[in-house]
Structures are given as structure tokens and as C-alpha cells.
Amino acid sequence: MSQELEVILSREKIEQRVAELAEEISRDYREHPPLLICVLKGAVIFLSDLMRFLKIPVEVDFMAVSSYGSATASSGVVRILKDLDQSIQGRDVLIVEDIVDTGLTLNYLRENLASRQPRSLKVVTLLDKPSRRKVPFDPDYCGFTIPDRFVVGYGLDFNEQYRQLPDICVLHNEG
Ligand code: IMP
Numbered sequence: 001m002s003q004e005l006e007v008i009l010s011r012e013k014i015e016q017r018v019a020e021l022a023e024e025i026s027r028d029y030r031e032h033p034p035l036l037i038c039v040l041k042g043a044v045i046f047l048s049d050l051m052r053f054l055k056i057p058v059e060v061d062f063m064a065v066s067s068y069g070s071a072t073a074s075s076g077v078v079r080i081l082k083d084l085d086q087s088i089q090g091r092d093v094l095i096v097e098d099i100v101d102t103g104l105t106l107n108y109l110r111e112n113l114a115s116r117q118p119r120s121l122k123v124v125t126l127l128d129k130p131s132r133r134k135v136p137f138d139p140d141y142c143g144f145t146i147p148d149r150f151v152v153g154y155g156l157d158f159n160e161q162y163r164q165l166p167d168i169c170v171l172h173n174e175g
Contacts, residue, residue: 002174003171003172003173003174004171004172004174005152005153005162005165005169005170005171005172006169006170006172007167007168007169008146008149008151008168008169008170009144009146009154009167009168010167011154011166011167014049014126014143014154014167014168015049017143017144018046018049018050018053018126018143019053021050021053021124021141021143022050022053022054022055023053023055024141025050025054025056025094025124025141026054026055026056029056029092029094030056032092032119032120033056033057033058033059033092034056034058034059034091034092034093034094035058035059035060035061035086035088035091035092035093035094036050036051036058036059036060036061036094036096037060037061037062037063037084037088037093037094037095037096037113038060038061038062038063038096039062039063039064039065039095039096039097039098039105039109040062040063040064040082041064041155041157041163042097042098042099042155042156042157042163043096043097043098043126043155044155045154045155045163046096046098046126046143046154046155047060047096050096050124061084061085061086062082062084062085063080063082063083063084063109064080064081064082065078065079065080065081065105065108065109066078066079066081067079067104067105078104078105078108078109080112087116088113088116088117088118089116089117089118090117090118090119091118091119092118092119092120093113093118093119093120093121093122094122094123094124095109095110095113095121095122095123095124096124097123097124097125097126097139098125098126098127098154098155098156099125099126099127099128099129099151099156100125100127100128100129100130100137100139100142101129101132102132102133102134102135103133103134103135103136103137104134104135106123106125106137106139107135107137110123122140122141123139123140123141124139124140124141124142125139125141125142125143126142126143126144126154127142127143127144127145127146127151127156127168128142128143128144128145128146129145129146129147129148130145131147131148132148149170150170150171151168151169151170151171152165152168152169152171153165153166153167153168153169154166154167154168156168158171
């Protein structure tokens with residue numbers, strides 16, 4: 001079976017939208033510089049582009065989570081593979097995620113981090129697939145709303161492949 005890639009969001013379009021998100025975030029957080037929490041691995045490219053457009057000082061930490069089951073069918077059980085290096089108590093925390101699909105991962109993460117008593121807790125996601133939700137979840141900032149298609153590139157993978165693509169593409173399985 002061969003796989004074909006169809007670009008649905010070009011690198012230029014992504015860059016422009018990431019710059020707009022950074023403007024908005026810089027404005028909202030100018031009084032209280034945030035701690036950015038990047039969810040590994042898919043959000044690393046988004047994080048690194050986003051933070052270079054920000055006009056406020058930020059700190060960064062990383063978390064790795066995994067849902068049991070296959071990558072294309074989230075099971076809803078979330079496991080923390082790597083936790084934060086520091087306490088977030090009293091901090092203004094902004095979770096940086098690549099994509100919200102069923103909402104299960106971020107729903108869990110937001111509850112988990114909220115229990116650590118940050119001063120504020122928001123979520124920025126580059127992509128949102130609202131038609132796939134299993135639990136209600138509204139990101140505070142969102143780059144693009146996309147239809148129910150499996151996408152790769154710009155950090156997003158299929159079986160750990162395609163993360164390095166500069167554009168976001170739909171993966172078509174050909175006969
Ligand atoms: P959720 O818990 O179903 O919202 O899934 C979130 C995670 O599933 C994301 O952080 C991605 O790692 C993965 N995921 C969901 N949809 C896609 C996709 O279209 N391409 C690549 N990964 C995806």
C-alpha cells in the first residue's frame with residue numbers, strides 16, 4: 001500500500017497564523033508572563049515557532065503523555081511519561097498542543113495541571129478537529145479548525161513518521 005500526501009495547510013499559511021496567535025497571546029499575557037508547557041512530541045515545532053514570535057518573556061517546560069491504544073484511535077486512558085521539572089503553583093500556565101481530536105488528552109491534562117493550583121491555566125492548540133470530540137473541550141486559542149482527516153507534518157506524526165514536513169498534509173492510503 002502506498003501513501004500519498006496532500007498539503008492542506010502550507011508553511012506560509014501556518015507561519016502567518018502562528019504570528020497572529022503570538023500577537024494575541026503577547027497582548028493577553030503582557031502583565032503576567034506565562035510558563036509554556038509543551039506537550040511532546042507533536043507540539044515541539046509549533047512551540048519553537050510560536051515562542052520566537054512572542055513579544056513577552058516566557059519560560060518553557062515539557063510534558064510527555066501517551067494514550068493507550070493506537071495513534072489513530074485515542075482510547076481515553078492517559079499516562080504521564082514525562083512530568084514537569086518544576087512546580088506550577090501560582091504560575092500563569094499556557095499548555096501548547098498540536099491538535100485537539102477527541103479532547104480526551106487535554107481534558108485529562110487540564111484537570112491534572114489545575115489540581116496543582118496554577119494562577120491561571122489556558123490552552124493553545126494549532127489544530128482543532130471539533131467533529132471528533134468524545135468529551136467537551138474548548139481551547140482558549142486555536143490556529144485552524146480542520147475537518148475529520150488524519151494529518152501529518154509540522155510536528156504531527158503517523159507511526160513516528162512525517163514530523164519533519166514543513167507543511168500540514170492529509171495522508172491518503174492508496175490501494
Ligand atoms: P485526543 O486525546 O483524541 O484529543 O488526541 C490528541 C492526540 O492525538 C494529539 O496530541 C495527537 O498526538 C494525536 N492525534 C489526533 N489526531 C491526529 C492527526 O490527525 N494526526 C496526528 N496525530 C493526531
